[in-house]
Structures are given as structure tokens and as C-alpha cells.
Amino acid sequence: KQEVTQIPAALSVPEGENLVLNCSFTDSAIYNLQWFRQDPGKGLTSLLLIQSSQREQTSGRLNASLDKSSGRSTLYIAASQPGDSATYLCAVREMDSSYKLIFGSGTRLLVRP
């Protein structure tokens, strides 16, 4: 059974720092991996999606990498800002016929001004 783990569970950094969020999954047979952010009381906003054949994706100050063989993904946030404060979730879609996403429990990020 696929399990997705995110470390750390919470992170507090001063504004301007570069930071890395980690996501690991137990079964490497994935179709893709998606990173989301969730603001308090809100839905999920898709940040980046990495297909299983890709190694990384970039959007602005965000860079996500995927190492399928080791079951790991990282989300790198450059020059963090207070507006980046949110919960970050990673989710994998497996290679079987199901289209469901399996989520990690998230990393709660606070960027202090």
C-alpha cells in the first residue's frame, strides 16, 4: 500500500531564506507527483506537477525535483516571503488504473517578516 510522508511537519524561517520541503513515497511505481499549497480554511492550489519521466519542474521561485527510484521529491522555495506561509502537500498518483491521489500529511510553513 502506497504511503506518502512529508518532513518536516512544520517549519518556521525568516524572510529571505531558501528552504527545502521533503516528500517520500514507498512505492516507486507512480504516474506523477503533484505539489499543492493550502491556505487556512481554503482549498488546494496546484503548484507543480512532475510526470514520472521527468526529473524536475520549475515555476518562478519554486523548483520541484523527483527521484522515482529512491521514492523522493523535494520542493525548493527560493527567497521565501511571508506570503509563502501555508501548508504544502505532496501527492502521488500510482501507475494502476486508478486516478486517485495519495496525499502526505503536509508541511506547515511559516515565513517570519
Next chain:
Amino acid sequence: GAGVSQSPSNKVTEKGKDVELRCDPISGHTALYWYRQSLGQGLEFLIYFQGNSAPDKSGLPSDRFSAERTGGSVSTLTIQRTQQEDSAVYLCASSSRIDRGSPTKGTQYFGPGTRLLVL
């Protein structure tokens, strides 16, 4: 265009009552998903629709839960005889199969959710 919308945004009900939650996917998206986010459980999959059919209902927690989709668009999640453990945020997402070949193919776009509280 408009994103995924859900209604109501909040719902308070009494134990034992039935509730209906609505999801309006992004126009043209053939795939629709329901997830539930509850304290201590994280985000869990409930059901997946492709068009009007549901090839994967594996996440529905009991037979009190059902969902339908009509016209390949709007979906309704119904919870009968609600229990306190049903209290959660119910999230809907949609995705397109048309963007094959795109690096973003398979991206699921989420609505704001319905917060359900069963007293």
C-alpha cells in the same frame, strides 16, 4: 475561465439528517474526484468519475455515502443519516484528458471545499 466551485461552503447539520454537497467542475473537464480532509486523517480519496460513470468508488467509507454525476458536469455527494465522524472538509477536484502531451497533463484542480459539521 472559472475554477472548480462547491456549494454550500459551510454546512451544519444534526446527527441523523441527510446532506447533499455539490461540485461544479471546470468546464470541459471529464474527470471529477471527491476527497475528504478530516483532522487526524489527512486528505483521503472518496470517489472518481470519468464522464457520468464512477470506475473507482473504493474510498467511500460506508453505504451511507453515495455520489452521482449528470451530464458529465455537476456532481452531488450525498451522506445519509449523518454521524459526527462525518464532520470534515469535503473537497472536489477535476482534471482534463484533453491535455495529453502537455507537461501538466493529469493536474487535478481543487475547489474551495465544503466544511461539514455534524452536531
